[in-house]
Each structure stands twice: as structure tokens, then as C-alpha cells.
Amino acid sequence: MRSKNQSPVNTKIIILGLFFLLLLSVIAWSSSSSFIAENDDLSDSAAAAACPSLPSTPTTCTKTPPSLANALVHYVTTSVTPQQTLKEISVSSRVLEKKSPCNFLIFGLGHDSLMWDSLNHGGRTVFLEEDKRWIEQIREKLPTLESYHVTYETRVNQADELIESGMGR
Structure with a gap:
């Protein structure tokens, strides 16, 4: 068989x-x-x-905005860990999604500054920073960011007192 x-x-x-x-x-x-x-x-x-x-x-809109292109290249080529969590970043990101382009004031210049400037494409993003040397370091890498040196006359440990004062108590 x-x-x-x-x-x-x-x-x-x-x-x-x-x-x-x-x-x-x-x-x-x-x-x-x-x-x-x-x-x-x-x-x-x-x-x-x-x-x-x-x-x-x-x-008519076939190119990536230069600010976004610069941000993408910057973040793809860096190994710096973000200073904020995704949850923290998402709060401001949602506001920018609704309001940009707008005038956007940020207290502190950080590793995420280029992201904030790019998310506000077409608007004005201004950074206020207390450390002059840090401003110089960031300007060398990211000269298009608009940043200014400031000197704060108050400290974090005065926050509660200042909030009460601002609320008229």
C-alpha cells in the first residue's frame, strides 16, 4: 500500500x-x-x-516650521533628561494647543526651552532667568531663544507670606 x-x-x-x-x-x-x-x-x-x-x-504649507525642525533635531541628538514629567509638561502643552500663537512668559530657562518656543510657533516666547552663566550657555546652543536676566528680590521660603499679601489678607 x-x-x-x-x-x-x-x-x-x-x-x-x-x-x-x-x-x-x-x-x-x-x-x-x-x-x-x-x-x-x-x-x-x-x-x-x-x-x-x-x-x-x-x-502652500509643505515645509516643517523652522522652529519645529530645530527642536526635533535638538531633542533627537541630546541625551539630557527632561526636567519635568509628562504630566507636568502636558498642562502647559494643552494651554498652548488652544492659545498659540500667543505671548508666553516662562520663568526659568531650561533644557526644555526649545520645546516651549516651538510649541508656541508664530508667537512670542520669553524666558526670564536668574543665572547669567546659564543664559550664556543656552544662547551658545540655542541663539534664537529670547531670554532675559532677572534678579528676584524674594525667595521661595517667602511664598506663603507673599500669597497672603497678594490676596489682601
Whole structure:
């Protein structure tokens, strides 16, 4: 008695599986194409939001804003750990998402300063810093940031007293 060769059955299963994968990829591709076509008006408004100073046609906004490009290169090439947590950064980021471009005042110049300046693209971001040497170090690396030296006449341990005073108590 001759044993049956299982090879033709396995080949049929493989071919059937490949056919279904091809069919699924065609369906997925056609669905994504129709989704993009149906939402072309959304891409126009997204382009206008990304380039508020330009006309709202998507073809006029094809480049990444220089501030964003500089920030991306800076953060991709640095190994510095952020000074704030994601939760802390998210608070200010959500405000900038709604309000930018705007006038944005930041107390302290940090490793995250370029990010804040970039998130306020088209607005004015000003940093106030107490340490002159730190300002010089940052200006060497990031000369486009607008920063000013300040001398505070109060200290953190006076915070409660100053808050009470400001509230008129």
C-alpha cells in the first residue's frame, strides 16, 4: 500500500492563506483611500491650523516650521533628561494647543526651552532667568531663544507670606 503524499494539501492551504492575506490588504487599502478622499476638507483645516499665517490651501504649507525642525533635531541628538514629567509638561502643552500663537512668559530657562518656543510657533516666547552663566550657555546652543536676566528680590521660603499679601489678607 502506497502512503499518501501530504504535500499537495499543505500547498493548497498555503496558497489559500496567501489569497486571503492579499484580499484583506486590498480591502484595507481601498478603505483607507476612501477615508482620505472623504476627509480632504479636514486636511484643509489641519493645514490652516499648522500654518496660520498662510492661506488655507494644503499645497502652500509643505515645509516643517523652522522652529519645529530645530527642536526635533535638538531633542533627537541630546541625551539630557527632561526636567519635568509628562504630566507636568502636558498642562502647559494643552494651554498652548488652544492659545498659540500667543505671548508666553516662562520663568526659568531650561533644557526644555526649545520645546516651549516651538510649541508656541508664530508667537512670542520669553524666558526670564536668574543665572547669567546659564543664559550664556543656552544662547551658545540655542541663539534664537529670547531670554532675559532677572534678579528676584524674594525667595521661595517667602511664598506663603507673599500669597497672603497678594490676596489682601
